[in-house]
Amino acid sequence: MYFLWLCCHNSIPTCKVLGSRGFTLQPWCPPCNVQSESVLHALRDYRIAKDFWLKLGIANSLLNSFSSPLVEWLYLNSVTSFPSKHLGIPCEIRFTMGDWQLWLQHNAFIYREANRCADRLAKHGTSLSLCCLF
Numbered sequence: 001m002y003f004l005w006l007c008c009h010n011s012i013p014t015c016k017v018l019g020s021r022g023f024t025l026q027p028w029c030p031p032c033n034v035q036s037e038s039v040l041h042a043l044r045d046y047r048i049a050k051d052f053w054l055k056l057g058i059a060n061s062l063l064n065s066f067s068s069p070l071v072e073w074l075y076l077n078s079v080t081s082f083p084s085k086h087l088g089i090p091c092e093i094r095f096t097m098g099d100w101q102l103w104l105q106h107n108a109f110i111y112r113e114a115n116r117c118a119d120r121l122a123k124h125g126t127s128l129s130l131c132c133l134f
């Protein structure tokens with residue numbers, strides 16, 4: 001939850017956030033080099049993030065939230081209590097663990113040039129969610 005709080009307060013070190021704090025760097029997202037690397041881009045709008053969320057299976061009633069502003073998107077998905085379609089893991093746990101895994105993956109791509117596919121990332125996020133529950 002602390003990570004989501006940091007996201008809501010634009011406090012994770014994306015290129016856009018660092019640029020707004022005086023760091024001299026390109027605002028573009030290093031992996032795709034097309035869009036500005038905002039928090040929302042890194043966790044939702046980045047092509048691997050989009051694929052990740054689709055494969056993870058978002059409740060139909062939350063699909064519209066994926067076009068909402070950052071804080072609304074985080075809030076709606078982290079407080080929801082819809083039954084999960086996947087291994088009985090509550091949607092809000094999968095969402096918060098998914099955000100964290102996407103952030104780690106995004107950084108791994110940038111700093112270690114690791115490039116995992118969305119399937120593998122989704123499986124890893126699910127495993128970590130299970131660890132939190134049991």
Ligand SMILES: [Zn+2]
Pocket residue numbers: 029030031032033034035041046047
């Ligand atoms: Zn990008």
